[in-house]
Amino acid sequence: MTKIPVSRGVSKVEYAIRDLVLPATKLENQGHKIIKLNIGDPLAYPNFPTPPHMLNAYIEALNNQKNGYSPSYGIEPLRSAIANFEKNQKNGGWNCKSSDVYITSGVSEALLILFASFLFPDDKILTPGPFYPPYVSYPPIFQSTAIQYRLKEDDNWKIDFDDLKNKLDNNVKLLSIINPNNPTGSILEKNEILQLIEIVEDYPNCTIVSDEIYNKFNFTNEHISVASLSKKIPVITLNGISKGYFAPGWRIGYIAIHDPKNKLEYVRDGIEKLLRGRLSAPTPAQHGFLAALTESDQWREEYNKKLIKQRNYCVERINDINGLSVKKPKGAFYIFPKIEDNPYKNDKEFVLKFLEQEKVLLVHGSGFSKDYGKEHVRIVYLPDIKILEIAFDKLKSFMK
Ligand SMILES: Cc1ncc(COP(=O)(O)O)c(C=O)c1O
Numbered sequence: 001m002t003k004i005p006v007s008r009g010v011s012k013v014e015y016a017i018r019d020l021v022l023p024a025t026k027l028e029n030q031g032h033k034i035i036k037l038n039i040g041d042p043l044a045y046p047n048f049p050t051p052p053h054m055l056n057a058y059i060e061a062l063n064n065q066k067n068g069y070s071p072s073y074g075i076e077p078l079r080s081a082i083a084n085f086e087k088n089q090k091n092g093g094w095n096c097k098s099s100d101v102y103i104t105s106g107v108s109e110a111l112l113i114l115f116a117s118f119l120f121p122d123d124k125i126l127t128p129g130p131f132y133p134p135y136v137s138y139p140p141i142f143q144s145t146a147i148q149y150r151l152k153e154d155d156n157w158k159i160d161f162d163d164l165k166n167k168l169d170n171n172v173k174l175l176s177i178i179n180p181n182n183p184t185g186s187i188l189e190k191n192e193i194l195q196l197i198e199i200v201e202d203y204p205n206c207t208i209v210s211d212e213i214y215n216k217f218n219f220t221n222e223h224i225s226v227a228s229l230s231k232k233i234p235v236i237t238l239n240g241i242s243k244g245y246f247a248p249g250w251r252i253g254y255i256a257i258h259d260p261k262n263k264l265e266y267v268r269d270g271i272e273k274l275l276r277g278r279l280s281a282p283t284p285a286q287h288g289f290l291a292a293l294t295e296s297d298q299w300r301e302e303y304n305k306k307l308i309k310q311r312n313y314c315v316e317r318i319n320d321i322n323g324l325s326v327k328k329p330k331g332a333f334y335i336f337p338k339i340e341d342n343p344y345k346n347d348k349e350f351v352l353k354f355l356e357q358e359k360v361l362l363v364h365g366s367g368f369s370k371d372y373g374k375e376h377v378r379i380v381y382l383p384d385i386k387i388l389e390i391a392f393d394k395l396k397s398f399m400k
Pocket residue numbers: 040105106107108109132178182211213239240241242248252253
């Protein structure tokens with residue numbers, strides 16, 4: 001019987017982080033216990049539960065029958081709370097109005113909506129390499145191409161501006177930044193952002209997309225919103241509840257549009273049409289996010305203290321293992337060590353062998369870029385030090 005082919009765009013979609021779950025599940029089905037350091041889901045570990053005031057607000061919304069569709073752009077009090085949050089960011093806010101904010105089902109949906117609204121066939125999007133996979137695998141769905149600009153590992157994963165300039169042209173519609181970065185944990189310095197904006201100012205077709213979903217994991221206090229520094233270039237900020245508010249299963253994110261020269265009128269119209277077409281983001285979860293933004297954030301201090309301790313532990317353990325090296329990441333909850341001395345064919349085989357022998361699951365760096373991520377592994381440091389200790393003991397013995 002003739003099989004129906006999957007569309008050309010979707011046939012290219014890859015998501016390395018979850019692809020490795022298949023061999024891990026096979027081992028689990030054979031009765032093995034796997035230590036999973038692969039997925040950036042804070043709720044996968046008992047260490048960081050969703051704060052109770054958020055749960056209460058969600059439950060209250062359910063009990064009060066707030067179970068219908070919400071307005072397509074999101075409930076107004078949440079849009080307004082997000083605008084306040086963007087306006088009052090400690091290191092630099094921007095003049096965000098509630099009408100600039102659109103609530104989506106996670107940043108993942110926001111990306112699809114943005115790409116669908118911006119990209120013509122043969123347009124390009126520049127994305128950092130290493131990259132978060134949807135920035136590379138989604139554009140082909142819209143017959144567009146993602147091109148990576150290099151982050152320099154030997155310079156704390158800063159942007160290689162020569163490489164970026166070589167790759168920018170008038171077909172680049174979007175330039176994406178992930179700040180703090182997944183998978184490297186780097187944070188852009190103010191002068192890097194200013195330099196980037198200055199370069200983009202020569203390209204009138206280009207809009208910056210700044211994914212700031214890890215901005216609450218800003219351990220050196222350097223994080224600055226890109227929108228706050230742009231006077232001409234449109235900047236679209238993406239953020240949500242998945243990481244900084246420990247509720248990824250609620251599927252809430254947002255798009256916030258800073259458009260100082262009113263260049264995005266038509267695109268914004270397209271974004272709004274798509275949002276109306278897909279009806280709404282989950283309603284009760286929006287009430288949960290509202291509580292997160294309007295009630296005290298004091299609980300975060302303890303969470304971040306714990307995370308910093310875990311990060312420092314990982315740096316120490318990694319640099320103590322022959323054949324691995326890493327610099328201290330400044331943010332997010334990932335560490336991306338280099339495999340200096342890989343006895344296997346490549347980083348993916350390294351990860352698979354480590355899984356097979358020691359039952360610990362990491363993600364291979366080439367899943368985040370075959371050019372700029374290979375010969376690395378990404379480790380999530382959300383689990384408790386006791387679990388990390390076991391994992392690193394196993395990694396040390398594996399490297400021997
Ligand atoms: C950089 C980045 N953006 C977006 C997402 C997904 O966000 P959401 O859960 O809001 O769809 C992730 C998840 O790991 C991420 O690392």
